[in-house]
Amino acid sequence: YLDIRSIEWLQDYLTGFRGAFLMVAHDRYLLDGLVERIWAIEGQKVIEFAGNYSEYLADKRRRDELQLKRYEEQQQFIRRTEEFIARFKARKDTAKRAQSRQKLLDRLERVEAPQTVPEIKIRFPEAGTVHGKAFELRGAGKAFGGRRLFSGVNLAVAGGEKVGVFGPNGAGKTTLLRLIAGKLEPDEGSVWRSEKTRVAYYEQGAEEKLDDSLTVLESVAQAAETYTENELKGILGMFLFPGDMVDKRVAVLSGGERSRLAIIRTLLAPSNLLILDEPTNHLDIQSRAILIDAVALYRRTVVFAAHDRFMLDRLADKTVRVEAGEVVLFPGNFAYASGRKVSTSASRFESPKRQGMRKDTRAVRQGSAPVLQPSSLPGREGRGEDSAGSGRPALAQLEQRLAQVKRDYAAAVAAMDFARARTLVQEQREVEKEIEARKADEVEEGLGPR
Incomplete structure (x- = not known):
């Protein structure tokens, strides 16, 4: 195992290293001080994130909170639907509606509860308090x-x-x-x-x-x-x-x-x-x-x-x-x-080669397609809005916008423009949240009185 002196030597060496490197590490300060991209194994998936480890953790907390909210909302919807089915499936006048809702449940894409680390709460065994x-x-x-x-x-x-x-x-x-x-x-x-x-x-x-x-x-x-x-x-x-x-x-x-x-x-x-x-x-x-x-x-x-x-x-x-x-x-x-302040900013360790690459990304950004706004997209009834005329973008438009954001993110990462990539990650989360809300609305509309 490397001692602190060896770890710091390695960090200083890699800070000035002009090539690319791939690192598997459990040292948080190394991951915070050196890396610009994280590949994290979450469950059985590999999640790619533009940023250092602390930024990844903050992003994961936000994603987990959003997923937990979606999971709880869906579980509440499932319970209400199952109660409706159990109540009305035996009646002739409502059996078809109950069957329709059962089919809806069968087709429903289930949201999984987020895999989070449990909060540490330990009752330590009592031992006499030492004063002095x-x-x-x-x-x-x-x-x-x-x-x-x-x-x-x-x-x-x-x-x-x-x-x-x-x-x-x-x-x-x-x-x-x-x-x-x-x-x-x-x-x-x-x-x-x-x-x-x-x-x-x-x-x-x-x-x-x-x-x-x-x-x-x-x-x-x-x-x-x-x-x-x-x-x-x-x-x-x-x-x-x-x-x-x-x-x-x-x-x-x-x-x-x-x-x-x-x-x-x-x-x-x-x-x-x-x-x-x-x-x-x-x-x-x-x-x-x-x-x-x-x-x-x-x-x-x-x-x-x-x-x-x-x-x-x-x-x-x-x-x-x-x-x-x-x-x-x-x-x-x-x-x-x-006597050293350990930085958690990956930008502090950016090599001249990476700085040069960052300048080259201006052309990539200017050449990439703009993020599509709801008003510029063709939508239902030619208005770029949902059918109710609420002023909200239709689901198809949101999915098209999400695809564009993902393409821009891939281009930013390829060009090593990680500041742009972080902005696009935030935009992707917002669009995904809006898509889930629109899906939930459509499901609720489908369960309304007939």
């Missing part, structure tokens, strides 16, 4: 095989603080965490912990120590004795173990699933000092977001080592850099400690 210092290192040092990792470390952390640890691979981050957890004794100095401190420790390789003979649910129940079975199933669902997955044997889980399971077991153990040693190593970007949200809800002391800059910025009240035999405490997150 949770632990303190006093002149602590440690060496292995004649190599001294660090010495003379003085570090005090108060109860309830969240501290992120970062540094190059092999610098001693894991050793520092093991000293804090009481898994190692220092060669020099001492480590003090409050008498009330109860440690929950997620160590690297914890996923390999799970009992393969247990089910997912049994494994979590073994570590979380104060929870009911339904509570555990709910928590497992939040961590992407929905439904029947809780009955899977640990032996058949993937590496990422095993890591998630080991993390859940650590989170649910009664504690007031949570120590996590590079917990994101085997996690995809969605699982990382879930972990970050869960740890944010933990109100006791947290110390975690990570190479994920987003996690270090989002969670850490303070950060500790372990490097070249030194352990240095900073009163802020990773951005503060590194």
Whole structure:
């Protein structure tokens, strides 16, 4: 796994790279700082989006909200129609109408509920509140095989603080965490912990120590004795173990699933000092977001080592850099400690080659067909409006307009004019929303009294 120094070197290199590149990554800052297009796997579909990862997430939230609204409206329409059919299908004078509506339901294209990540809501097991210092290192040092990792470390952390640890691979981050957890004794100095401190420790390789003979649910129940079975199933669902997955044997889980399971077991153990040693190593970007949200809800002391800059910025009240035999405490997150502002704007990293391409897109934009407006399109009754004369464009016109927007979007993406592409994405959403509204109106008109 790349440490932060290597990740930043890669980002700096790709920032100045003049060619095209394709990247599969779980590092959010890389995706925000470098990419201009996202290919996201949603369910069994590949969604293409012009923009960086944060912009894609914002767009996905909007799409999910719109789809949920459409889904709920359609479900309400289906219930009303089914009630009508059940009420009138047995009467001779209304049987035909009931049959007509049943055919309408049979032909109806069903809207699926959006696949969204459940909101993280966890009741952490109670442990005594630590007032004042949770632990303190006093002149602590440690060496292995004649190599001294660090010495003379003085570090005090108060109860309830969240501290992120970062540094190059092999610098001693894991050793520092093991000293804090009481898994190692220092060669020099001492480590003090409050008498009330109860440690929950997620160590690297914890996923390999799970009992393969247990089910997912049994494994979590073994570590979380104060929870009911339904509570555990709910928590497992939040961590992407929905439904029947809780009955899977640990032996058949993937590496990422095993890591998630080991993390859940650590989170649910009664504690007031949570120590996590590079917990994101085997996690995809969605699982990382879930972990970050869960740890944010933990109100006791947290110390975690990570190479994920987003996690270090989002969670850490303070950060500790372990490097070249030194352990240095900073009163802020990773951005503060590194003195670098991590940009989430893809335009900041645009290469000269891409800037030249952007200039060339002017001709593409001028040469592309204009977006068709309702008044310029032939419509029913020659007015470009619906048959009721409401001034709204007819469904056929909207579909024609949507096709044009999609063509313009494809041309903008091909020309790498991503600002234009983002505008067209917004326009496409608006047209699609209007099309759905017109379809709903036509269905309602078809169900009106006869």
